[in-house]
Amino acid sequence: MAMLYSFIPMAFYMALLVPSISGRIDQHWYNATATFYGDMNGGETMQGACGYGNLFKQGYGLETTALSTALFNEGLACGSCYEIKCINEPGWEFCVKNARSIKVTATNFCPPNYVDGGWCNPPQKHFDLSMKMFTTIALYRAGIVSVNYRRVPCIKKDGVKFELTGNPYWLLVLVYNVANAGDIKSVSIKGSKSGWFPMTHNWGQHWNTGQNLVGQTLSFQVTTSDGKMLQFDNVVPANWKFGGTYQSKQNF
Template sequence: MSFSQNAFGFLAIMALVTMVHCQDWTDAHATFYGDAKGGDTEKGACVYRTLTQGYGLQTTALSTALYLDGATCGACYEIKCTNSEWCKDGAGTIKVTSTNLCPPSIGPEAWCNPPLQHFDLTQPMFVTIAKYKAGIVPVQYTRVPCTKQGGVKFLINGNPNFILVLIFNVGGVGDVKEMKIKGSGDWAQMSRNWGMNWQIGGSGWINQELSFQVTTSDGKTLEFEGVVPSNWQFSETFEGKSNF
């Protein structure tokens, strides 16, 4: 092999290594809520039941600037403590899913007010990277893919004239920007109610086999044909055969 070929191969390998290790980090701050067991994490603004729907304590509430009126519910972040005596040595990073809103407040500790980018972590996640006594620490974060077990899940709520679907356990980018529903007819557009609840009116969905078309924030779309059988009942959860 000639020198030029070796050089080309070396440069190609170095470019690949650079791509793998190049990661954009953004400055923010982090606090915590709850106790050592996680506190009140079971149902936040995104409407997930975190402990029973697979999110566990690896979760965070987002400041207004990051929450985006619920559009980023389900997004996953990698976070590291930086430039503080309160950072734990060798702690590395944590990975969390956004499940809640840290609401704006009044006063000198209004960390979640716009335009601040802030993470209010569960206590177990905070003390993984920082000392409990700190209370608040500077961090850096980046969006990362969400890794989920099993398929995308759909919880059906509402009433005979109103269907409300909570979508959760979404892999890939994690946050959903569009949903459609189909019974015996054509696809119909749903609208986001709050968190990751999506709604549509009408009584024609009862006793219908239901399908969903889901588009995540990166533009990827999956169809879940017949994921809900015709004998479905309200408050039931159904799991698709695929994930992002």
């Protein structure tokens, strides 16, 4: 990801050793840093390590962030939501005056960079925001700022959505538009002619199974990272197609 850097005080290089965030909504504020990527129109928001595809069509828009390794949890944190506010460091006052906090959804991964800056290197907690979100709380010329963050409930419209890709012997399902915890811990699938099968976490919020379920109505059990499970009975009709997206009437 393209990130803008300016001269930064040495304090930013120190690892921020704070408790790791679980799937539970946490009202405590934690320390981190933030940069930005793309441009004011979104730039790189069409795809990412979470697999959401077109973030505008899927309802995420520009209110998005990439997470560093310490927060990304190998993709299981995709879909989680955060409230972030800029913090001025002594002598480095780059926060927008009187700016309110922002709320963003995790839709991408900020990989380690051991050459330039290394803000996303373990064990640092770091958010690589869309430019629109970054400049809402901080000055463009800052490049990187200190922030406080906390997990917050995800507010989503309509029901959970399931996008099906792959082939008859390797079904890959993207689960998205998940409210409240936002991120998913486990998924099980059931065909109208089969029992329940646990799905394997593949990447981002993609889950796969080797069961051939073509021609069957599909149901899902989805458990979010806070332990809440919802069952989506017959959410995908028997005539489903690869590449199709199916919306449920339920959400968390």
